[in-house]
Amino acid sequence: MLRSICAGLLFAMVFGITGCSSETPEEARDRQVKESVQELEALFGQLAEELEGELGGLDNKPEFDDSTAIGSAIRKADDLHTQGLREANFSQNPNYDNFSEAGDILLGLADTHGTAELESYPVKFSMIFYNAACAYSLNSDISKSLQAYKLSVEFGYDDFAHAAQDDDLINLRGSDAYKEYEMELASLAVDEAKNWAANELNSGESFDFDLNLTAVDNQPVRLADHKGKVVIVDFWGTWCPPCRAEIPSFIRLQESYGKAGFQMIGVNYEGDNTEADADKVRNYIESEGINYPCAMGDDVTQEQVPNFNAYPTTVFIDKTGNVRLKLVGLHSYERLAAIVETLMAE
Known part of the structure; x- marks a missing residue:
C-alpha cells in the first residue's frame, strides 16, 4: 500500500543522487559532519x-x-x-x-x-x-x-x-x-535506456585521457592494457553515498559483459590516499564483492577530466581508446548497460 x-x-x-562535491575526502567528511546535524534537524x-x-x-x-x-x-x-x-x-x-x-x-x-x-x-x-x-x-x-x-x-x-x-x-x-x-x-525500460544512451553519446564531449595507476592489490592498472575493449572508469570514494549505491551496477556490468570485451575500473579517492585508506578500500572491495580492479587515484588522473566537480564521475571509453562520454552522479543499471552495449556494438 x-x-x-x-x-x-x-x-x-x-x-x-546528483553526486558528492569534488572537495577532498577529508574536507568532505568535515563538511558532512556539520551538515548532517543541520540536515537531520531540517529533515525532522x-x-x-x-x-x-x-x-x-x-x-x-x-x-x-x-x-x-x-x-x-x-x-x-x-x-x-x-x-x-x-x-x-x-x-x-x-x-x-x-x-x-x-x-x-x-x-x-x-x-x-x-x-x-x-x-x-x-x-x-x-x-x-x-x-x-x-x-x-x-x-x-x-x-x-x-x-x-x-x-x-x-x-x-x-x-x-x-x-x-x-x-x-x-x-x-x-x-x-x-x-x-x-x-x-x-x-520498455530497456528501450528508454537505449534512446537515452544514444542521445547522451551523440552529445558527449571527448577529451584526452590516460590511466597508469596501481590497484590496491598491487597490480598495474593501465588503460593501454585494455585497448580494443569498452572501458568504464569510475571516480568514487567509500565515503560517498551515491558512489556506493552505484557499485552493484558496476559489479553487474563486469559480470555481464566482462567476457565480451568490457572492463570496469574504479579510481578511488580517500582522504590522503594513505595505506590506511587503501586498507579501507580493500575491506570495502571484499565486503561488497567488487569484481574489478580499484586503484587509489591521484591529482594527475583526476585533472585530466574537464570540469571535474563531483563524485561519482564516470568516464566511458570506446574500443579505440577515445573518451565518448562523462556522466556525473548516480545512474540506473539499465542506462549504464545501454551505453556499454552501444559502444560494444560499434
Whole structure:
C-alpha cells in the first residue's frame, strides 16, 4: 500500500543522487559532519511539516466540477481513498474496503470514458489505482488487481522497487499475468535506456585521457592494457553515498559483459590516499564483492577530466581508446548497460 507520506523525501534529502562535491575526502567528511546535524534537524522539521500537511491535506479536496456524473463519481472515489488513507495512517490493520470501492468506481469510469477523460481531473489517480490493486490482490482478485496496477503505471506510478516488495501485492506478483506485464515494463525500460544512451553519446564531449595507476592489490592498472575493449572508469570514494549505491551496477556490468570485451575500473579517492585508506578500500572491495580492479587515484588522473566537480564521475571509453562520454552522479543499471552495449556494438 502507498501511504500518504512519500518516502522519496527521505531519499532525496539524505542520498544526494546528483553526486558528492569534488572537495577532498577529508574536507568532505568535515563538511558532512556539520551538515548532517543541520540536515537531520531540517529533515525532522520537514517531516513534521509534511506529516501535518499530509494529514491536514486529507481534508483539502482537489478542486474540480463535481456536478457532472463523471465528476461526482471521481469525487466519491477520491473521498473513499482519502478515508482509506486516514485509516491507514492511524491503524496497523487498515480496512481496504474503501480502496477497493474507490477502485471499482474508477475502473468503471476508465472502461466507459477512457483514461484521457480522467486525466483532466486534478486527482492522484496513480495512488488510488495502486492502493486499489493492493486491495484486490489481498482479496485474490488478480484480474482486477492487475488492471488497477496497469492503470496506476499509466497515470505515472513508477516506484517499481516498492511494488516488488509490497506485501499487499504478493498474490498479484505470483500470477503469470503479472510476470508477463513485468517483462513488458522491463522491455520498455530497456528501450528508454537505449534512446537515452544514444542521445547522451551523440552529445558527449571527448577529451584526452590516460590511466597508469596501481590497484590496491598491487597490480598495474593501465588503460593501454585494455585497448580494443569498452572501458568504464569510475571516480568514487567509500565515503560517498551515491558512489556506493552505484557499485552493484558496476559489479553487474563486469559480470555481464566482462567476457565480451568490457572492463570496469574504479579510481578511488580517500582522504590522503594513505595505506590506511587503501586498507579501507580493500575491506570495502571484499565486503561488497567488487569484481574489478580499484586503484587509489591521484591529482594527475583526476585533472585530466574537464570540469571535474563531483563524485561519482564516470568516464566511458570506446574500443579505440577515445573518451565518448562523462556522466556525473548516480545512474540506473539499465542506462549504464545501454551505453556499454552501444559502444560494444560499434
